[in-house]
């Protein structure tokens with residue numbers, strides 16, 4: 093399955109019990125960061141369990157363009173020979189980050205305080221997404237930036253020759269904004285401070301600590317105040333990437349909604365800043381065991397044991413949104429199979445992901461027989477314990493999570509569910525199809 097220009101239609105049909113082990117790929121957020129911090133270190137960083145999805149491969153290519161040596165040693169095993177903080181070279185061509193918001197936004201941060209110029213592009217989906225949330229704070233460091241109308245890609249950044257450190261309060265809960273500012277702060281003298289009112293995924297802070305930077309987090313009345321000392325010498329680290337809880341969500345939900353299923357999903361990150369879906373599923377009555385809890389690669393992980401469950405609708409509070417921001421599409425699917433309404437609040441950020449995820453899920457679920465209502469900032473699914481899927485094709489809008497969500501829905505709906513284009517799945521979960529088929533899912 094490759095992310096190509098040709099649409100790849102796919103259909104999921106009602107399946108028998110799903111059984112077996114689902115070895116989901118490495119965490120996408122951690123994979124991007126391992127490559128970028130490896131490139132900003134002096135010496136060799138060895139990475140295992142790297143996600144080899146197109147988003148991460150595009151980041152690997154970008155790190156090469158900025159002068160790092162990046163080499164694949166085997167499946168998920170990579171080494172990066174970095175050039176150090178402030179050591180990025182000017183790339184020869186345009187940096188194409190494909191479909192990846194994380195890739196483009198973190199890399200823009202990583203180069204914005206080095207006196208080089210780079211131009212960034214992406215696919216049609218990424219070109220629609222807002223970049224002002226990144227370019228605004230990067231200008232405060234002294235970078236000069238031009239962008240297409242509406243602060244969209246392509247964006248050209250002339251990095252600051254004499255960067256100044258920044259104190260920045262993020263206007264929306266976003267780990268990408270926080271991370272871009274911290275990565276820019278690496279090559280500014282003094283202290284760069286990011287303040288976030290809602291906690292977002294903390295992989296950048298954890299990994300910077302691992303690579304030897306001095307970074308502290310304080311909880312104050314303003315929120316989380318993260319302080320980074322600029323100009324550290326980053327030391328290469330072995331990085332063991334844990335499995336991605338956002339990818340695990342698809343086989344987990346499939347097992348919950350297909351009668352008779354029992355699926356193990358080993359080695360999944362249980363980082364509390366990523367755990368919102370699992371908290372929500374337990375509240376809905378899901379039978380999920382978290383076995384063998386341990387630490388791997390600086391992250392808490394566990395083996396999940398998931399069984400088909402009778403579920404009830406719940407209300408997901410806005411304060412939980414950031415910890416499950418990529419999981420609302422698949423939550424809206426499982427909500428159809430619960431009894432009663434599931435209300436998702438504080439989810440406006442879903443409107444600026446790879447697609448408008450509220451609109452995409454609402455349209456496809458309604459077409460397939462569900463009752464869904466939305467506002468700008470919320471989505472409510474009136475679950476009836478099943479989905480009388482009408483066989484209506486769902487449009488995926490270049491969005492991997494929309495494609496996977498509808499394919500999971502089709503495994504337990506009365507009629508098959510098709511998606512118009514499954515090719516974007518390769519950005520985050522290249523083995524989705526064989527993995528699901530291996531559990532007994534009828535997808536082709």
Ligand SMILES: O=C(O)C1=C[C@@H](OP(=O)(O)O)[C@@H](O)[C@H](O)C1
Nearest residue numbers: 121194265266267268269417418
């Ligand atoms: O920092 C990251 O790795 C990510 C942050 C989130 O985006 P926002 O920061 O825009 O919420 C998330 O949606 C994305 O998939 C990965």
Ligand SMILES: C=C(OP(=O)(O)O)C(=O)O
Nearest residue numbers: 191192193194195418445
């Ligand atoms: C939003 C996502 O990714 P990104 O922002 O990196 O494109 C995602 O993977 O769901």
